[in-house]
Amino acid sequence: MxxxxxxxxxxxxxxxxxxxxxxxxxxxxxxxxxxxxxxxxxxxxxxxxxxxxxxxxxxxxxxxxxxxxxxxxxxxxxxxxxxxxxxxxxxxxxxxxxxxxxxxxxxxxxxTDVDGIVAALQHQGITRDEAPSGTFAVLGSGGTSTAALAAAAELHFAEAVMYARNEEKAAASEPVAQRLGLALTVKPLSSLGDDIRAGLLDVVVSTLPPRAADHLVPQLPTSHDSPPVLLDVAYDPWPSELARAWSERSWSVTSGLEMLLHxxxxxxxxxxxxxxxxxxxxxxxxxxxxxxxxxxxxxxxxxxxxxxx
Structure with missing residues (x-):
């Protein structure tokens, strides 16, 4: 050598x-x-x-x-x-x-965050070869959120919803979504639970910092026939309160460690x-x-x- x-x-x-x-x-x-x-x-x-x-x-x-x-x-x-x-x-x-x-x-x-998100979701069975369809949810509007949008495009989702504490900051991602061919809607974090309850989401990727998603748990419905898959990018501590709530409902969930690995x-x-x-x-x-x-x-x-x- x-x-x-x-x-x-x-x-x-x-x-x-x-x-x-x-x-x-x-x-x-x-x-x-x-x-x-x-x-x-x-x-x-x-x-x-x-x-x-x-x-x-x-x-x-x-x-x-x-x-x-x-x-x-x-x-x-x-x-x-x-x-x-x-x-x-x-x-x-x-x-x-x-x-x-x-x-x-x-x-x-x-x-390579995009590769990590794509592989982590594929690990949960999210593989899509058909024409773009479905809705991909992103929690947060920081640096990893745009990588999540790119992953949504690579996984052939048709639209994305970004739930954010600062909707104005999240709206700055609209040009990125357009370049990726995604229809993007920005909503407050408080509307996440209602949208899950209504069956509007196929995947949820939380890019929020550790513990920042804890307050979303009371929003979640107690059961759902077709719940979205969750990837919680935060892995310390693990499980997060959001991931624990998903698991308690027997919904599919994977941690940011899977993304970090890939x-x-x-x-x-x-x-x-x-x-x-x-x-x-x-x-x-x-x-x-x-x-x-x-x-x-x-x-x-x-x-x-x-x-x-």
Whole structure:
């Protein structure tokens, strides 16, 4: 293995960052691949983005960064290039770092949150190959909410409803929805329960911060013949009150850990594309084993997650 590979490193950036499980996921993947990439946490506040990129980000060895709140939008203008997906959404969660021949660094922004949401919902049986139909609900209007809209489009939903505390902020996502080919309606969070009761929703993705959805539980009907599937992006604590309420009603629910897993799988593929054993070029059996090891690293078992762990 070359000296450059031996010095390779990656990190998750954000603030606060101490709770992040990304180091567990990435470390398990790199051990499986046999590539020497160290992965750590780096506390970076929103106002520190530019100074990080021009100082610490210029140090040798970086192959990429996972990006979490509050940096998902703030990073975008600082990128050397961005994917079409990031251009559409205006937010990223991944930066691929490349060392140029002149010794400088280029930064490419990508968004693998979309991959994570799509895969987590497919894990719950949400697969749609037919013409666009159905309604996809998003709770919240932050950086992950636009990734949820992109996932809705990729899963062939026809329309989305964004339930938000700040409806004006949520309305700013309408141009994104238009670019994705989604009809978007913005509603207050207080109308979620009535819309579930009326059978208007097929999927609910909560992008609200931990505990921010607790107050929605009393809105929920006690039973429903065809309840929507819930993906609660917040995974600490787990189960959230919303997820617990869904489970108590025997409705389908999956945690943000499932999303976190699959978005990290795609990041690993991006960060190792120039290494001796790129994750994206594994055969199906090896890729499956890598994902299983990553899943085990965060205590996420095959099948539906246990809500009492």
């Amino acid at each position: 070359s000296e450059a590979h031996a010095a390779a490193r990656a990190a998750v950036l954000g603030s606060p960052i101490s709770h992040s499980k990304s180091p567990l996921l990435h470390t398990a993947a790199y051990r499986h691949l046999g590539v020497d990439i160290s992965y750590t946490r780096v506390e970076v506040a929103e106002h520190e983005v530019r100074s990080f990129l021009t100082q610490q980000g210029q140090e040798p060895g970086w192959v990429g960064w996972s990006v979490t709140m509050p940096l998902k939008a703030a990073m975008v203008p600082q990128m050397t290039s961005t994917s079409r997906r990031v251009q559409t959404l205006g937010v990223l969660n991944t930066v691929v770092v490349t060392e140029e021949v002149d010794g400088g660094r280029s930064f490419h922004g990508e968004n 978005q990290a799988v795609r990041q690993v593929e991006l960060f190792t594309e120039n290494m001796w054993n790129p994750a994206a070029l594994q055969n199906d059996a090896d890729h499956f084993l890598m994902v299983r090891k990553m899943r085990s690293a965060i205590g996420l078992h095959e099948g539906a997650e246990a809500l009492d762990r």
